[in-house]
Amino acid sequence: xxxxxxxxxxxxxRVRIALAVKRLPYDQAFHHLRLGExxxxxxxxxxxxxxxxxxxxxxxxxxxxxxxxxxxxxxTHPEPPLLPSSPLARAKIRAFAQAIACDIHPVQNLRVxxxxxxxxxxxxxxxxxxxxxxxxxxTACERLIADKSGRFAFGDSPGLADLCxxxxxxNARRFxxxxxxxxxxxVEEACAELPAFVVSRPENQPDSE
Amino acid sequence: xxxxxxxxxxxxxRVRIALAVKRLPYDQAFHHLRLGExxxxxxxxxxxxxxxxxxxxxxxxxxxxxxxxxxxxxxTHPEPPLLPSSPLARAKIRAFAQAIACDIHPVQNLRVxxxxxxxxxxxxxxxxxxxxxxxxxxTACERLIADKSGRFAFGDSPGLADLCxxxxxxNARRFxxxxxxxxxxxVEEACAELPAFVVSRPENQPDSE
Numbered sequence: 001x002x003x004x005x006x007x008x009x010x011x012x013x014r015v016r017i018a019l020a021v022k023r024l025p026y027d028q029a030f031h032h033l034r035l036g037e038x039x040x041x042x043x044x045x046x047x048x049x050x051x052x053x054x055x056x057x058x059x060x061x062x063x064x065x066x067x068x069x070x071x072x073x074x075x076t077h078p079e080p081p082l083l084p085s086s087p088l089a090r091a092k093i094r095a096f097a098q099a100i101a102c103d104i105h106p107v108q109n110l111r112v113x114x115x116x117x118x119x120x121x122x123x124x125x126x127x128x129x130x131x132x133x134x135x136x137x138x139t140a141c142e143r144l145i146a147d148k149s150g151r152f153a154f155g156d157s158p159g160l161a162d163l164c165x166x167x168x169x170x171n172a173r174r175f176x177x178x179x180x181x182x183x184x185x186x187v188e189e190a191c192a193e194l195p196a197f198v199v200s201r202p203e204n205q206p207d208s209e
Numbered sequence: 210x211x212x213x214x215x216x217x218x219x220x221x222x223r224v225r226i227a228l229a230v231k232r233l234p235y236d237q238a239f240h241h242l243r244l245g246e247x248x249x250x251x252x253x254x255x256x257x258x259x260x261x262x263x264x265x266x267x268x269x270x271x272x273x274x275x276x277x278x279x280x281x282x283x284x285t286h287p288e289p290p291l292l293p294s295s296p297l298a299r300a301k302i303r304a305f306a307q308a309i310a311c312d313i314h315p316v317q318n319l320r321v322x323x324x325x326x327x328x329x330x331x332x333x334x335x336x337x338x339x340x341x342x343x344x345x346x347x348t349a350c351e352r353l354i355a356d357k358s359g360r361f362a363f364g365d366s367p368g369l370a371d372l373c374x375x376x377x378x379x380n381a382r383r384f385x386x387x388x389x390x391x392x393x394x395x396v397e398e399a400c401a402e403l404p405a406f407v408v409s410r411p412e413n414q415p416d417s418e
Contacts, residue, residue, distance in 0.1 A: 048348075048349040048352035048353055049308055049312065049346075049349040049353075050349070051312070057297075061297055061301075063297075063300045063301070063304060064304045064308070065303065065304035065307040065308065065311070067303070067307060067311075068300045068301075068303035068304040068307055069300065069304075071299070071300065071303060072296050072297070072299070072300035075296040075299070076296050087281050087284040087285050088266075088270055088272075088281070090280070090281070090284070091272045091277045091278065091280065091281035092270075092272070092277075094274065094276070094277035094280060095272060095273045095274035095277040095278075098274040098276060098277055098310075098311075099258055099273075099274065101307075101311055102274070102276075102307075102310055102311040102314075102315050103258065103260070103315050105311075106311050106312050106315055106316055107315055107316060107321060112316060115338065115341075119330060119334060119338075121328060125328060129324065129328075132324075137258075139257075140257040140258040140259070143257035144257055144258075
């Protein structure tokens with residue numbers, strides 16, 4: 001398998017963690033987002049959205065969208081599971097993951113921030129936009145798991161929700177958000193002890209700057 | 210079950226179609242988004258994100274995020290299926306749905322447009338923002354299914370992808386996008402013949418204005 005990504009893309013980072021948790025070997029291809037390499041004709045042929053990640057699986061099929069890729073990996077390599085078996089529990093974890101992957105990350109990603117710059121907003125306003133979106137979103141996420149007691153977001157083993165929390169907290173700090181969510185921080189701390197999360201960090205990727 | 214929604218919310222609309230396709234009875238509770246009713250303390254107690262939809266299932270659990278709700282309905286009421294059984298096919302359909310639910314809708318929803326207004330952008334710029342996001346996103350979606358030949362987005366029966374296409378095309382027109390995608394329009398036409406899609410339309414909801 002080949003993962004097309006970028007060291008600092010939080011969506012690609014989620015997939016790296018999933019691959020590492022499942023101990024699946026893969027190659028990486030890098031696309032420098034700030035240089036616009038994700039919009040090259042050859043990459044658009046792979047993923048018409050011009051976004052990373054994309055995972056080329058054995059057989060040549062191209063999978064896109066981090067959450068769809070992670071569910072594919074979980075269905076084809078069930079151990080260790082990233083989702084539980086009960087439909088109700090699965091729905092709550094998916095909703096938490098989507099609260100990050102739909103309602104935070106795409107509203108603060110490079111493409112949106114560049115749109116704001118093109119509209120003439122000052123850099124301080126652009127940074128404040130990202131910070132506010134992350135702040136509002138992670139505050140809701142904290143409430144979604146406030147009553148959970150496990151070491152991870154949902155229980156005592158890492159899963160789909162945790163794969164989303166760790167990269168989004170990284171972005172929160174990057175944009176200067178006040179990282180004040182005790183449950184999310186406890187989840188991050190529990191994840192930091194696991195090698196699969198450590199090897200997947202941006203600074204440990206070959207294209208890290 | 211009780212669906213908390215708003216007639217014009219495209220995310221709530223997706224869930225209405227899923228419930229209708231599966232012939233599941235449900236009550237509706239309405240939250241007027243333009244009046245900010247989704248941010249009332251009582252609704253935030255239900256969904257800390259302050260977004261619709263939320264589905265209160267029998268037993269009282271609250272499910273949020275349209276795609277998570279739809280997968281829950283598909284897992285608990287498998288017929289007719291909204292996702293196929295092959296992991297590869299599921300991944301492609303989920304990715305298509307997420308291309309809309311992550312990368313188009315949250316970047317053009319009311320919350321984001323209100324942020325733009327608060328930053329002093331003119332109404333024409335706000336409308337152009339929504340139009341451009343939809344245009345770019347649906348152009349990628351068209352390419353994702355360009356080589357498919359079924360009546361619906363993926364095959365000859367309606368599924369998760371179609372539930373996302375129809376509401377997003379409605380929004381495309383609402384914001385004045387040039388609706389020029391032959392495959393997406395053919396999907397919309399096929400869906401328009403199905404009663405489950407007709408009863409779910411915004412103008413057929415009790416809170417329609």
